[in-house]
Amino acid sequence: MEPLMPPPVRRIALDDQPNLAPPRAAPNGSPAAASPPTHVRSAGALAPQVRERMSIESVWLAYGENWVVRDVSLPVRQGEVLALIGASGSGKTTLLRSLNRLTEITAGAARSGRITLDGTDIHELEVNDLRRRVSMVFQQPNPFPMSIFDNVAYALAEQRPKRAVRRRRRTAELEHAVADALRRAGLLDELGGDLERPALKLSGGQQQRLCIARALAAEPEVLLLDEPCSALDPISTATIEELIVGLRETVAIVIVTHNLQQAFRVADHVAFMHLGELVEYGPREQVFERPARQRTRDYVSGAFG
Amino acid sequence: MLGALSVGVLALIGLMAFTVIDNAWPSFSANGLSWFGSGGDVVTQFRAMQSGTPLPGHSLLYFRAWPLISGTLVTTVLAVAIAIVVSTLAAIFLTEFAPAPMRRVLEPVVRLLAGVPSVVYGLIGILALVPWINEHLISNARKHSVQYVVQLNGQDLMTATLILTVMILPIMIAITTNALASVPGSWREGSAALGVNRWRTIWRVSVRTARPAIVAGAVLATARALGEAIMLSMVSGGLPFAANPLDGLTFLFEPVQPLAATIVKEFAGQQGGAVPHTIYAISAVLLVSALLLSFASWAAKQPLKRYGIGA
Amino acid sequence: MASLALGERTSPPAIVHPPRERTTSWPLVDRACYGLCWATGIGLCLIAAAILLLMLVEGISDLRLNLLFESPLPSLNQSQAGGFFDPIVGTFIVTAIGTAIAAPVGVALATWLSEYGRPAWLARAVESGVEMIAGTPSIVLAIFGLLLFARGFFAFLSQSAADGNVTGQSFLVAGTMMSLLALPLVVAATRESLAQLPLRLRESSYALGKTRATTIRRVLLPAIRPGIASGVVLGMGRIIGDTAIITILLGSSLKNQPASGTPIIGTLRGFGSTLTSYVYNNSPAGEGNAPQKAYAAAFVLLMIVLALNALVVRLTRGVEPSAAALARRRRVFSRLSGLPWNR
Numbered sequence: 025m026e027p028l029m030p031p032p033v034r035r036i037a038l039d040d041q042p043n044l045a046p047p048r049a050a051p052n053g054s055p056a057a058a059s060p061p062t063h064v065r066s067a068g069a070l071a072p073q074v075r076e077r078m079s080i081e082s083v084w085l086a087y088g089e090n091w092v093v094r095d096v097s098l099p100v101r102q103g104e105v106l107a108l109i110g111a112s113g114s115g116k117t118t119l120l121r122s123l124n125r126l127t128e129i130t131a132g133a134a135r136s137g138r139i140t141l142d143g144t145d146i147h148e149l150e151v152n153d154l155r156r157r158v159s160m161v162f163q164q165p166n167p168f169p170m171s172i173f174d175n176v177a178y179a180l181a182e183q184r185p186k187r188a189v190r191r192r193r194r195t196a197e198l199e200h201a202v203a204d205a206l207r208r209a210g211l212l213d214e215l216g217g218d219l220e221r222p223a224l225k226l227s228g229g230q231q232q233r234l235c236i237a238r239a240l241a242a243e244p245e246v247l248l249l250d251e252p253c254s255a256l257d258p259i260s261t262a263t264i265e266e267l268i269v270g271l272r273e274t275v276a277i278v279i280v281t282h283n284l285q286q287a288f289r290v291a292d293h294v295a296f297m298h299l300g301e302l303v304e305y306g307p308r309e310q311v312f313e314r315p316a317r318q319r320t321r322d323y324v325s326g327a328f329g
Numbered sequence: 330m331l332g333a334l335s336v337g338v339l340a341l342i343g344l345m346a347f348t349v350i351d352n353a354w355p356s357f358s359a360n361g362l363s364w365f366g367s368g369g370d371v372v373t374q375f376r377a378m379q380s381g382t383p384l385p386g387h388s389l390l391y392f393r394a395w396p397l398i399s400g401t402l403v404t405t406v407l408a409v410a411i412a413i414v415v416s417t418l419a420a421i422f423l424t425e426f427a428p429a430p431m432r433r434v435l436e437p438v439v440r441l442l443a444g445v446p447s448v449v450y451g452l453i454g455i456l457a458l459v460p461w462i463n464e465h466l467i468s469n470a471r472k473h474s475v476q477y478v479v480q481l482n483g484q485d486l487m488t489a490t491l492i493l494t495v496m497i498l499p500i501m502i503a504i505t506t507n508a509l510a511s512v513p514g515s516w517r518e519g520s521a522a523l524g525v526n527r528w529r530t531i532w533r534v535s536v537r538t539a540r541p542a543i544v545a546g547a548v549l550a551t552a553r554a555l556g557e558a559i560m561l562s563m564v565s566g567g568l569p570f571a572a573n574p575l576d577g578l579t580f581l582f583e584p585v586q587p588l589a590a591t592i593v594k595e596f597a598g599q600q601g602g603a604v605p606h607t608i609y610a611i612s613a614v615l616l617v618s619a620l621l622l623s624f625a626s627w628a629a630k631q632p633l634k635r636y637g638i639g640a
Numbered sequence: 641m642a643s644l645a646l647g648e649r650t651s652p653p654a655i656v657h658p659p660r661e662r663t664t665s666w667p668l669v670d671r672a673c674y675g676l677c678w679a680t681g682i683g684l685c686l687i688a689a690a691i692l693l694l695m696l697v698e699g700i701s702d703l704r705l706n707l708l709f710e711s712p713l714p715s716l717n718q719s720q721a722g723g724f725f726d727p728i729v730g731t732f733i734v735t736a737i738g739t740a741i742a743a744p745v746g747v748a749l750a751t752w753l754s755e756y757g758r759p760a761w762l763a764r765a766v767e768s769g770v771e772m773i774a775g776t777p778s779i780v781l782a783i784f785g786l787l788l789f790a791r792g793f794f795a796f797l798s799q800s801a802a803d804g805n806v807t808g809q810s811f812l813v814a815g816t817m818m819s820l821l822a823l824p825l826v827v828a829a830t831r832e833s834l835a836q837l838p839l840r841l842r843e844s845s846y847a848l849g850k851t852r853a854t855t856i857r858r859v860l861l862p863a864i865r866p867g868i869a870s871g872v873v874l875g876m877g878r879i880i881g882d883t884a885i886i887t888i889l890l891g892s893s894l895k896n897q898p899a900s901g902t903p904i905i906g907t908l909r910g911f912g913s914t915l916t917s918y919v920y921n922n923s924p925a926g927e928g929n930a931p932q933k934a935y936a937a938a939f940v941l942l943m944i945v946l947a948l949n950a951l952v953v954r955l956t957r958g959v960e961p962s963a964a965a966l967a968r969r970r971r972v973f974s975r976l977s978g979l980p981w982n983r
Binding site: 331332334335336338339342344345348349352415418419421422423425426427431434435437438439440441442444445446447448449451452453455456457495498502526528529532549552555556557558559562563567589592593596608609612615616619620622623 | 665666670673674676677678680681683684685687688691692694695745748749751752753756762763765766768769770771772773775776777778779780781783784787788877880881882883884887888916919920923924925931934935938941942945946948949953
Binding site: 124126129151152153154155156157159160162164166168169170178179235238239242 | 513515516518519520521522523524525526533534537538
């Protein structure tokens with residue numbers, strides 16, 4: 025069967041971008057013969073260890089009288105990236121937010137069904153405890169009006185007395201944890217060691233990576249990403265996508281995205297939702313190239329959305 | 330033409346400062362820096378000025394303002410300190426924890442309290458609070474212990490500070506509530522998503538963002554407390570006495586007479602003479618403090634601009 | 641895997657509403673602060689209730705209708721004789737003079753600051769100047785007024801005492817200084833309203849070839865009428881509530897004492913009293929010993945302030961739909977399109 029969507033654009037390596045994977049020069053020196061970018065993986069190449077972290081079982085979600093999510097069941101596994109795709113209003117963001125009980129902040133939200141984290145129903149866990157284990161990064165970067173260090177240390181400070189966070193009395197442990205989180209987010213080298221700069225002075229892509237670092241600082245088990253690159257330029261997007269793929273071995277990742285090409289680039293499993301219902305769920309190649317349902321076929325080929 | 334009007338306003342302010350200081354100068358030059366110091370009883374000094382006969386060994390303009398200054402400082406500092414704490418907590422309560430019906434009632438009430446004239450506060454103070462304090466909080470033993478120095482009758486430091494606090498609370502609550510409500514929702518949501526409970530989110534993100542507003546409110550409140558003449562003249566005891574903290578609890582019950590209240594009490598409409606010069610001197614002190622407060626509020630906002638708080 | 645035919649399961653099971661975040665799991669310090677916040681909130685309610693109830697009870701019990709229309713009578717038994725018609729007239733006069741000066745000057749100043757504002761250093765200086773006036777205590781303004789108007793060439797504004805000294809105390813003088821109280825409020829309100837006007841309003845007027853002055857006069861100022869009105873009303877509230885300027889600049893009589901026989905000008909040049917000075921003089925701090933009259937007058941004062949507050953709320957609400965109206969709009973729209981509003 026022919027591919028139902030245009031193939032993803034091959035990344036053209038640019039010489040002046042030090043953070044991107046440098047192209048390996050072909051023998052005749054032509055940049056066009058560079059090897060394919062690292063994060064577009066060939067079909068079937070999953071991370072070796074995949075284990076189920078969260079399980080969504082027959083979940084219904086409503087705001088007021090409107091049912092936004094109807095009877096959805098999905099697994100969330102560490103070692104893979106799960107992408108939720110669908111048109112606007114399909115309920116994918118609401119489903120994402122229910123995974124760390126962020127839907128409870130909105131008045132009038134109601135739910136039914138069961139979501140478990142490592143076997144325990146998340147509604148039996150203490151909510152702040154849950155949110156430390158299941159972290160979220162939002163669409164618009166939202167760093168706090170503090171220095172970079174304070175931003176990343178923000179979640180960590182909850183587990184330590186406040187005194188340990190102030191500049192003069194920072195423990196080596198805290199500084200190590202912050203540096204580690206920044207390194208995992210790919211930001212440490214760019215900052216050049218100056219962590220006291222105000223976070224709001226960073227560029228958009230850097231701010232979003234800072235938010236990712238902040239979410240990673242508490243060493244979560246699951247990372248939720250709500251269209252993290254929609255407000256960013258393509259180069260920052262590429263950097264973050266690389267980051268996501270690199271993180272999946274240690275953290276289970278769920279990403280909501282509007283961008284089909286992005287879903288194809290980063291995801292291992294894809295769930296397509298339409299008007300609150302789960303239409304199709306399967307491995308990436310199956311959903312994009314051999315979808316089982318007509319509606320999936322229509323969406324993926326661009327007939328609507 | 331509009332520009333000329335604006336220059337006119339500036340000229341008016343300049344004129345005001347100029348005339349007040351010019352008329353205050355005789356009092357300052359006669360006393361030097363010890364105008365601010367202590368020495369003798371303010372009441373006797375004023376009587377001497379009014380009668381025209383100077384006190385033995387001093388000039389007619391002899392004046393030592395320390396009791397008045399101490400009264401002003403203590404009441405103002407105490408009232409603003411209490412008000413900062415209470416208004417921050419109340420603003421947090423109003424924006425975050427209060428149930429909706431309570432919030433709908435409290436917000437107009439706070440606005441109303443901000444508009445109540447100071448005479449009404451003074452009236453309530455002198456007719457309701459003062460007798461109550463006199464009967465219930467000041468024991469006879471306490472009155473006896475200081476009766477050779479001063480009379481305790483319920484018009485005192487504590488009453489003045491309490492009512493002053495209640496007077497400046499509404500403004501500070503309104504300013505702080507506005508600032509807390511305008512903290513971007515994305516910051517609060519981000520903090521909740523990191524697993525931080527509601528109180529810590531408010532304290533570490535919202536209150537920190539609202540700090541310039543809290544400072545601005547505090548400065549505004551200090552300016553109002555400093556210049557409050559009428560309510561304090563009704564309630565604070567009318568006796569220029571430097572309350573002595575070493576007296577223990579009695580310190581709270583000793584009468585005070587802040588600077589602005591003194592102007593109201595001693596003004597009798599005469600034109601020239603020593604008393605007006607002294608009164609102008611007191612006004613000059615108040616004017617300069619008000620100017621310094623404006624500058625302080627500007628200076629306090631500068632360091633926080635770095636982190637993107639305030640504009 | 642889990643793919644459904646659309647429309648298979650349409651009836652949802654029972655709804656469970658999630659609970660609000662419980663504070664029992666918070667650390668002790670946070671719970672203590674939470675409790676403190678509640679205590680402060682309730683304390684605030686109690687204080688406000690106490691003040692308002694006290695004024696209500698005392699005021700109503702002492703207020704009789706004839707008090708509003710009788711002049712104060714000098715009498716040994718102050719609590720029985722006379723009313724406070726004179727103070728009410730006095731309040732009215734002072735407020736009228738103060739507002740009549742502050743409103744045009746304030747609007748002009750704010751317009752200059754917002755629309756012209758050149759040279760920049762002058763604009764900043766004027767801004768700081770207005771802020772300084774706002775921060776000056778009213779007693780200092782009163783003293784300044786005395787210094788300014790007790791001079792020979794201002795004798796026409798007030799009366800002269802027996803020995804030829806100009807007293808510098810009259811309604812005109814007090815009203816003029818009162819305008820300085822209201823000025824910063826009018827300036828602030830007008831500037832805010834002007835800043836909220838969209839740029840395209842000015843641009844479209846200039847594009848039609850109108851000068852800046854005409855634009856201001858015919859387009860901008862009419863557009864911000866509610867803003868100016870609310871600023872003026874706020875200023876009036878401040879004027880009505882001020883006592884310090886009255887005690888210094890209006891003489892401490894209970895009745896209005898005109899300076900000469902001329903009908904209006906005589907009253908304006910004479911001594912008098914306002915509601916605020918009446919309350920002050922009748923309280924134990926002044927010379928009177930009529931607390932009931934003081935309460936009654938204070939009650940009338942409070943009612944006036946309440947009415948002005950309500951007026952300001954009405955004026956500012958007219959600009960934007962209230963939160964309730966917005967919520968209603970949102971609900972209707974949501975029902976129409978079937979989409980939830982928060983994803």
